[in-house]
Amino acid sequence: YYILLNTKAVVSTQSTGLVRHQEGEVDAVKVFRFREPDRSLLDRFRETDPGRTVVTEGGPLQENISRNAPLIQHDPIFSASGDVAFNWNNSDNGHRIVLTGGQITATATEHSDKTRGLGNDFRCDPVEEQTLGGGKYAHEASLVGYSNYKQDGGTVLGSYALYVSKDADNFPLPGARLQLIIQVEPKHPSLEL
Numbered sequence: 001y002y003i004l005l006n007t008k009a010v011v012s013t014q015s016t017g018l019v020r021h022q023e024g025e026v027d028a029v030k031v032f033r034f035r036e037p038d039r040s041l042l043d044r045f046r047e048t049d050p051g052r053t054v055v056t057e058g059g060p061l062q063e064n065i066s067r068n069a070p071l072i073q074h075d076p077i078f079s080a081s082g083d084v085a086f087n088w089n090n091s092d093n094g095h096r097i098v099l100t101g102g103q104i105t106a107t108a109t110e111h112s113d114k115t116r117g118l119g120n121d122f123r124c125d126p127v128e129e130q131t132l133g134g135g136k137y138a139h140e141a142s143l144v145g146y147s148n149y150k151q152d153g154g155t156v157l158g159s160y161a162l163y164v165s166k167d168a169d170n171f172p173l174p175g176a177r178l179q180l181i182i183q184v185e186p187k188h189p190s191l192e193l
Helices: 041-046
Strands: 002-004 015-022 025-034 056-065 084-090 093-099 118-121 159-165
Touching: 041 084
Parallel strands: none
Antiparallel strands: 002 159, 015 025, 015 159, 025 056, 084 093, 093 118
């Protein structure tokens, strides 16, 4: 089963499902295996110095996108390849979640606004986790709730949810309704995550 992200959760996690939804209906999902399965998300997100931590390996275990998903080519997660990285920083920019095959900066010292992900701030101290622009340059893709990432002057791509699991290797397909806890049967019962 999967549980919706709770940043205070201290349970160890083996896999994560990144889900984009429209008012609770899944329109895109990617499932990944964590490199270090016995760590909590809280521990992973606390690694801001130096940050830029690639937390999954092997690319997505599952990737499904609805034919009706709007503007998928602009989506920072579902238009990108690679593995999941947390706390991607460069110069005075910070990004909580990116994909290594997406638009990201090569070095932490590169001064560029090209990186796209979830939880972005283009004027911050990413190591100290402090915004410097009074939040003016922060743009957020919601991990819980309905604050929406906006692209091109206000086009809503969708809301985002981050689910974690100790034992699942798949997630319900586009069209499924989200809940706090998602029950799934392993696709590969013999696969050890």
